[in-house]
Amino acid sequence: MTQRRSHQIGTGLFILLGFAxxxxxxxQTTSLANYRQGPTYALKARFTNVGQLKLRAPxxxxxxxxxxxxxxxxxxxxxxxxxxxxxxNRYNQLPDDSAAAVFTSGLLGDQYVALKxxxxxxxxxxxxxxxxxxxxxxxxxxxxxxxVGSGDSPAKKPAESESATQEGKTP
Amino acid sequence: MSRKxxxxxxxxxxxxxxxxxxFLLSVxxxxxxxxxxxxxxxxxxxxxxxxSLVIIMTCGLFIGLVLGLQLYEVLSRFGSTASxxxxxxxxxYRELGPVVTALLFAGRAGTSITAExxxxxxxxxxxxxxxxxxxxxxxxxxxxxxxGVIAMPLLASIFxxxxxxxxxxxxVTWLGLDNGxxxxxxxxxxxxxxxxxxxxxxxxxxxxxxxxxxxxxxxSTAPTSEGVAYATTRTVVYSSILTLAxxxxxxxxxx
Amino acid sequence: MSAVSTxxxxxxxxxxxxxxxxxxxxxxxxxxxxxxxxxxxxxMGPSGTGKTTLLRHITGQxxxxxxxxxxxxxxxxxxxxxxxxELRERIGYLFQNSALLTDFSVFENVAFPLRQHARLPEELxxxxxxxxxxxxxxxxxxxxxxxxxxxxxxxxxxxxxxxVRDPMLLIYDEPFVGLDPIALNQVLKLIRVLNQTxxxxxxxxxxxxxxxxRVADHIYLLAAGKVAAHGxxxxxxxxxxxxxxxxxxxxxxxxxxxxxxxRDYASDLGFAKERA
Numbered sequence: 007m008t009q010r011r012s013h014q015i016g017t018g019l020f021i022l023l024g025f026a027x028x029x030x031x032x033x034q035t036t037s038l039a040n041y042r043q044g045p046t047y048a049l050k051a052r053f054t055n056v057g058q059l060k061l062r063a064p065x066x067x068x069x070x071x072x073x074x075x076x077x078x079x080x081x082x083x084x085x086x087x088x089x090x091x092x093x094x095n096r097y098n099q100l101p102d103d104s105a106a107a108v109f110t111s112g113l114l115g116d117q118y119v120a121l122k123x124x125x126x127x128x129x130x131x132x133x134x135x136x137x138x139x140x141x142x143x144x145x146x147x148x149x150x151x152x153x154v155g156s157g158d159s160p161a162k163k164p165a166e167s168e169s170a171t172q173e174g175k176t177p
Numbered sequence: 178m179s180r181k182x183x184x185x186x187x188x189x190x191x192x193x194x195x196x197x198x199x200f201l202l203s204v205x206x207x208x209x210x211x212x213x214x215x216x217x218x219x220x221x222x223x224x225x226x227x228x229s230l231v232i233i234m235t236c237g238l239f240i241g242l243v244l245g246l247q248l249y250e251v252l253s254r255f256g257s258t259a260s261x262x263x264x265x266x267x268x269x270y271r272e273l274g275p276v277v278t279a280l281l282f283a284g285r286a287g288t289s290i291t292a293e294x295x296x297x298x299x300x301x302x303x304x305x306x307x308x309x310x311x312x313x314x315x316x317x318x319x320x321x322x323x324x325g326v327i328a329m330p331l332l333a334s335i336f337x338x339x340x341x342x343x344x345x346x347x348x349v350t351w352l353g354l355d356n357g358x359x360x361x362x363x364x365x366x367x368x369x370x371x372x373x374x375x376x377x378x379x380x381x382x383x384x385x386x387x388x389x390x391x392x393x394x395x396x397s398t399a400p401t402s403e404g405v406a407y408a409t410t411r412t413v414v415y416s417s418i419l420t421l422a423x424x425x426x427x428x429x430x431x432x
Numbered sequence: 433m434s435a436v437s438t439x440x441x442x443x444x445x446x447x448x449x450x451x452x453x454x455x456x457x458x459x460x461x462x463x464x465x466x467x468x469x470x471x472x473x474x475x476m477g478p479s480g481t482g483k484t485t486l487l488r489h490i491t492g493q494x495x496x497x498x499x500x501x502x503x504x505x506x507x508x509x510x511x512x513x514x515x516x517x518e519l520r521e522r523i524g525y526l527f528q529n530s531a532l533l534t535d536f537s538v539f540e541n542v543a544f545p546l547r548q549h550a551r552l553p554e555e556l557x558x559x560x561x562x563x564x565x566x567x568x569x570x571x572x573x574x575x576x577x578x579x580x581x582x583x584x585x586x587x588x589x590x591x592x593x594x595x596v597r598d599p600m601l602l603i604y605d606e607p608f609v610g611l612d613p614i615a616l617n618q619v620l621k622l623i624r625v626l627n628q629t630x631x632x633x634x635x636x637x638x639x640x641x642x643x644x645x646r647v648a649d650h651i652y653l654l655a656a657g658k659v660a661a662h663g664x665x666x667x668x669x670x671x672x673x674x675x676x677x678x679x680x681x682x683x684x685x686x687x688x689x690x691x692x693x694x695r696d697y698a699s700d701l702g703f704a705k706e707r708a
Binding site for chain 2: 491493494512517518520521523525527528529530531532544548579585593
């Protein structure tokens with residue numbers, strides 16, 4: 007029957023559309039999208055504090071994503087965080103004096119690793135370490151500094167800034 | 178404690194739930210037999226799924242537009258408009274997509290299932306099938322139930338996709354949020370299993386709930402035009418309540 | 433009155449001592465009934481005497497409280513669901529309101545029983561369905577939808593569907609209700625012709641005496657849960673019991689009272705007749 011047939015075609019189209027939508031949502035709007043990358047090469051970077059940096063957090067230059075965080079470990083002897091970055095092979099022209107920093111997108115957003123390109127003629131190769139790093143800016147520290155700097159309490163060392171924050175909140 | 182027959186709000190409610198549970202069992206028992214009539218299931222997916230696309234897509238788009246607008250406004254108070262995409266996606270995948278789609282589905286497909294089966298009852302079509310040695314549970318009820326279970330997750334996914342598109346339209350195209358920020362924040366925070374697939378399971382359950390209530394109301398309706406009208410109303414009321422109650426239970430205990 | 437004894441050996445449907453209560457109301461209280469093979473048997477009776485209930489018993493949709501129903505040598509009480517379905521495949525049933533499936537065209541409605549029970553090639557289905565539609569005179573309407581048919585046409589389509597699998601027994605539930613005289617004559621002719629040409633047994637449930645007497649070989653009159661009378665049409669019309677007089681003579685009052693049971697009229701109106 008032609009009617010029966012058109013129902014079958016309609017059902018087929020509907021199911022295709024539904025799965026296309028589901029596939030799109032599952033692969034393009036979730037963390038799976040971050041897996042979708044070609045061959046990468048590894049760079050290492052040491053940070054004294056990575057803050058809320060998570061696995062698969064983006065690595066960006068000038069706001070453009072070029073890779074992701076593939077590993078975060080504590081280095082036992084130096085007690086620093088050793089972060090491994092997986093950089094897309096397309097971006098293999100990074101000067102080897104570039105600097106890495108852990109930034110926060112927006113005030114409360116997720117953290118990411120930003121690379122600031124240097125001027126060296128030599129480029130990073132697989133397994134190289136980024137020497138120049140800047141650790142995560144802790145919101146608490148920032149607030150503490152701000153309160154200490156503009157408030158009437160005497161200056162305190164950064165190590166005490168957290169308690170300073172709490173003091174500062176209670177007038 | 179003795180219940181007068183037909184009296185008592187709680188007693189009636191329990192009796193309804195019990196009858197619905199028994200009906201569920203007989204539907205499940207009829208599902209294997211209904212595989213013989215697979216073409217009928219395909220036809221029903223067309224009617225409950227493809228025919229619901231217009232309302233689902235339109236509502237999805239508007240929900241996305243509204244979410245984008247509201248969240249951009251609210252989140253800009255905290256300077257975190259970058260999270261618009263994330264919040265929209267998580268809210269949609271985990272709750273809004275499955276629930277709103279289920280409510281729309283109850284109104285669009287559930288009512289037509291009830292009215293259709295109710296009329297089949299009223300015009301002896303179900304009895305005629307019995308007489309032609311065709312089991313109406315396997316030929317009429319189970320295909321609609323299966324179609325609901327299959328179609329709902331797809332409808333919810335389409336709804337979600339349109340809503341994401343809508344929120345992107347407002348937040349990025351209209352209000353000027355950075356396109357890369359919108360997506361990278363979303364992809365950074367949304368998980369395939371705990372967010373997207375959870376919503377898919379939920380909507381499959383909601384599809385089962387709505388079509389179960391709809392077929393039950395149609396099947397057990399009084400064979401008169403008033404009976405069909407009341408049954409249609411009850412389908413919307415009961416399936417909406419059941420959907421939201423089961424949503425709470427699933428969220429609280431399973432996810 | 434001798435019809436039962438002579439034909440009981442050759443009865444397609446044999447009912448003995450049927451007792452049924454539905455919702456606390458006694459429907460049948462000891463009904464004995466035989467449907468002879470190859471004939472047209474009419475079951476008549478005032479509204480509410482359980483004519484349709486009797487049909488539901490014969491098709492196994494409803495189990496009696498007591499009594500025996502044997503259809504084609506098989507006792508319905510001993511059949512399981514599959515056995516009942518097998519039996520029903522050999523029974524054609526014409527519903528009062530035709531009960532055509534609204535989603536399907538006329539052709540598909542008639543083809544429905546075929547498609548559900550066997551995988552037949554499309555060509556063969558056409559070759560089975562079209563002659564049946566031709567027999568009821570609606571081959572030209574094959575592609576119409578049920579909503580486009582008049583009541584008489586819908587009933588003829590339902591009849592084509594009922595005979596599409598060449599049943600042994602064809603049951604007509606109120607086939608004459610709501611038909612104009614032309615459609616009524618068409619249906620009457622069909623009942624007669626089909627019964628002769630297909631060699632089947634027919635049961636007609638109706639209460640239009642004039643129509644029934646033109647087609648039936650044998651009439652059972654049910655009343656008050658029992659067989660009130662039975663015999664050939666002429667025999668019954670001339671019969672001299674209260675029931676036959678009221679039913680066939682069309683008297684308003686008789687064993688079937690004109691008044692629904694009520695309290696005393698005068699006291700209902702407030703005229704207390706006797707103040708004791």
